[in-house]
Amino acid sequence: MKIGIIGGTGDQGLGLALRFVKCGEEVIIGSRDVKKAENAVNLVINMLKSEEITTIKGMTNQEAAEEADLLLLTVPLQAQMATLKSIKDHLDDKILVDATVPLESCLGGRPDRYVDLWEGSGVERTSNFLKDKNVRVVSAFNNISAASLTNIEENVECDCLVSGDNQEAKLEVMALAEKIPDVKAIDCGPLENARIVEKITPLLIHINILNRIKLAGIRITGLPPRK
Amino acid sequence: MKIGIIGGTGDQGLGLALRFVKCGEEVIIGSRDVKKAENAVNLVINMLKSEEITTIKGMTNQEAAEEADLLLLTVPLQAQMATLKSIKDHLDDKILVDATVPLESCLGGRPDRYVDLWEGSGVERTSNFLKDKNVRVVSAFNNISAASLTNIEENVECDCLVSGDNQEAKLEVMALAEKIPDVKAIDCGPLENARIVEKITPLLIHINILNRIKLAGIRITGLPPRK
Numbered sequence: 001m002k003i004g005i006i007g008g009t010g011d012q013g014l015g016l017a018l019r020f021v022k023c024g025e026e027v028i029i030g031s032r033d034v035k036k037a038e039n040a041v042n043l044v045i046n047m048l049k050s051e052e053i054t055t056i057k058g059m060t061n062q063e064a065a066e067e068a069d070l071l072l073l074t075v076p077l078q079a080q081m082a083t084l085k086s087i088k089d090h091l092d093d094k095i096l097v098d099a100t101v102p103l104e105s106c107l108g109g110r111p112d113r114y115v116d117l118w119e120g121s122g123v124e125r126t127s128n129f130l131k132d133k134n135v136r137v138v139s140a141f142n143n144i145s146a147a148s149l150t151n152i153e154e155n156v157e158c159d160c161l162v163s164g165d166n167q168e169a170k171l172e173v174m175a176l177a178e179k180i181p182d183v184k185a186i187d188c189g190p191l192e193n194a195r196i197v198e199k200i201t202p203l204l205i206h207i208n209i210l211n212r213i214k215l216a217g218i219r220i221t222g223l224p225p226r227k
Numbered sequence: 228m229k230i231g232i233i234g235g236t237g238d239q240g241l242g243l244a245l246r247f248v249k250c251g252e253e254v255i256i257g258s259r260d261v262k263k264a265e266n267a268v269n270l271v272i273n274m275l276k277s278e279e280i281t282t283i284k285g286m287t288n289q290e291a292a293e294e295a296d297l298l299l300l301t302v303p304l305q306a307q308m309a310t311l312k313s314i315k316d317h318l319d320d321k322i323l324v325d326a327t328v329p330l331e332s333c334l335g336g337r338p339d340r341y342v343d344l345w346e347g348s349g350v351e352r353t354s355n356f357l358k359d360k361n362v363r364v365v366s367a368f369n370n371i372s373a374a375s376l377t378n379i380e381e382n383v384e385c386d387c388l389v390s391g392d393n394q395e396a397k398l399e400v401m402a403l404a405e406k407i408p409d410v411k412a413i414d415c416g417p418l419e420n421a422r423i424v425e426k427i428t429p430l431l432i433h434i435n436i437l438n439r440i441k442l443a444g445i446r447i448t449g450l451p452p453r454k
Contacts, residue, residue: 145449157448195426196341203424206415207413207447211450215448216448217447220434220443221384221446222372222442222444
């Protein structure tokens with residue numbers, strides 16, 4: 001499966017690229033500027049300390065969207081709509097995973113506060129914008145910090161809370177998330193439940209600030225053992 | 228320290244009473260109806276399988292508020308204001324811990340959805356109502372399920388997320404929470420952060436429903452080791 005990371009030059013995108021390349025997936029980093037995408041590719045290769053990696057490349061967002069099978073949207077909220085507009089004609093029959101978090105910092109405010117969006121959540125905003133397109137939208141990776149993803153020598157001590165209305169797409173994203181060592185994917189129900197999941201991130205950021213750390217995450221406990 | 232559980236005959240109140248009596252605290256269960264409070268006391272004593280317990284008693288909510296040092300408010304949202312009105316003259320110099328969660332089920336809706344409150348959260352509604360009183364309001368115990376608390380043979384596999392504007396009161400509540408075996412108390416910052424903490428509960432309820440369990444909880448990961 002080819003994973004296209006749209007807006008993949010930011011911390012979150014880079015971190016996910018690192019993790020997915022490391023576990024053997026084929027990754028395309030997308031950016032508005034192909035040079036930035038190529039720089040990000042080099043950064044990933046350097047961080048993995050291997051020059052033999054051929055499973056990652058950089059492209060424009062449109063090219064990445066066209067070529068990949070599954071897309072991860074990792075842009076800040078203020079770039080969400082413009083980015084979606086630029087790739088909307090390249091999404092046919094694909095899964096789009098939105099990791100957007102509506103932090104107040106997107107509006108010049110604080111990263112430990114959320115803003116309320118008309119649609120209820122960032123991912124529902126995406127889903128609403130793409131409602132006439134043949135694309136399955138899933139919410140995931142919102143709570144896993146970039147610091148944790150890029151801390152490549154360590155496993156990721158955080159669950160991946162996944163919400164979506166298409167069960168098949170959700171299961172595919174959950175399986176992908178669990179390729180990252182120690183990540184457990186948790187089915188959180190329909191897409192609208194991302195209203196809660198997205199809001200957990202500013203709380204984790206607050207806990208990070210209070211404790212002068214960067215790796216706060218969450219685990220869901222009390223689940224039955226897996227079959 | 229005497230702990231008064233206001234509205235202590237519901238599942239959450241009973242569960243907290245059980246845990247605090249078990250760890251040696253003095254508990255007063257409050258109810259509008261003193262007979263209901265006394266029935267709840269008998270239930271706790273039966274569940275702890277010990278007739279020698281003398282550290283729990285039942286009273287009206289007003290009497291419990293007057294006698295206790297620290298109060299836990301464990302009523303459903305629709306009873307929050309009426310209950311606070313009934314005890315507001317008995318709160319001088321005390322800590323009031325609000326465990327209210329604004330579930331849609333309080334309005335005849337679903338327990339896995341939240342409702343938005345004007346003040347931002349249930350505990351801020353309490354704090355606003357009591358703003359002229361000499362009482363320190365803290366948010367805690369929102370995410371720990373009644374099922375987990377009443378499952379008395381097992382430890383509680385859930386962190387206690389604590390928010391509050393008075394650091395001293397918050398630390399006192401955190402220390403109290405950690406008397407419950409395996410509970411870790413997490414400082415989540417100011418009272419307004421309960422806007423997020425309270426919303427996590429309907430997500431845990433959704434995860435419970437999806438998995439046909441009752442014990443879903445959360446742990447915060449990535450924290451530095453304690454000194």
